[in-house]
Amino acid sequence: MEYRCVECGARMMRLFVQYSPGNIRLMKCGNCKAVADEYIECEPIIILIDLILHKTKAYTHLLYNVIDSQAPAFQGLLWKSTLGFLLLDAYRSLFLGRIEEEWGLSMSFSSLLWRFQNMLMDVVFGNFMFCATFLLSTRALFSTFPRSLGYKDLLHAILISSYFKMFLIAMMVWECPSVIFIIDLFVLSSNTVALKVITRSAMSRCIAACFSAHIVKFLVTQRCWTWEL
Secondary structure (H helix, E strand, C coil): CCEECCCCCCEECCCEEEEECCEEEECECCCCCCECCHHHHCCHHHHHHHHHCCCHHHHHHHHHHHCCCCCCCHHHHHHHHHHHHHHHHHHHHHHHHHHHCCCCCCCCHHHHHHHHHHHHHHHHHHHHHHHHHHHHHHHHHCCCCCCCCCHHHHHHHHHHCCHHHHHHHHHHCCCCHHHHHHHHHHHHHHHHHHHHHHHCCCHHHHHHHHHHHHHHHHHHHHHHHHCCC
16 A cells, blocks of 8 residues: 655655554654654544545545555445445435425326436436546646546545535435535535645646536536426
């Protein structure tokens, strides 16, 4: 596993030395001379707070020093995360559709089937266009794109940094449509920080790449719900 210093992003062979159970010494970065990863000794809640605050050090810790993309269990975790991502998108689509049109027990089967068909197109086609736009925009905007960085690494970072979508679960007990769009903004900003961390590019380019992908997805999903029978 390739570790990174959370301060400067330099590669590290190890982050700490363990002398005995519970007795470790954090390593210092040979490049910036600072502690390579101070989050090793932090509680998970502290890391979560720093992620919500969009601190690049927390994102570096999560993307490089916690998740091992070479581990055998990583592929299973990736597929489970993708499934959860799509299910949350489906719930978001159904929630917005229910607000726009009154749902009830008197709905006909054909009307219900049409709404679920739109939801499926919303999730599948919307996310396909999101991924396609995101990958194309990153290749077009980043002239100094790291050679070692592939499509899988980019999508992995976007998937992990979309953890704000979990707050959509709160909509099951608290129906507030405006919160959904606030969550979308947080997902956009989180994706931008994650992209900056893995590409080490200018923030303006990262914003442009993520914003273009999100706006295309928004337009596609809006179009899906305006189609008529």
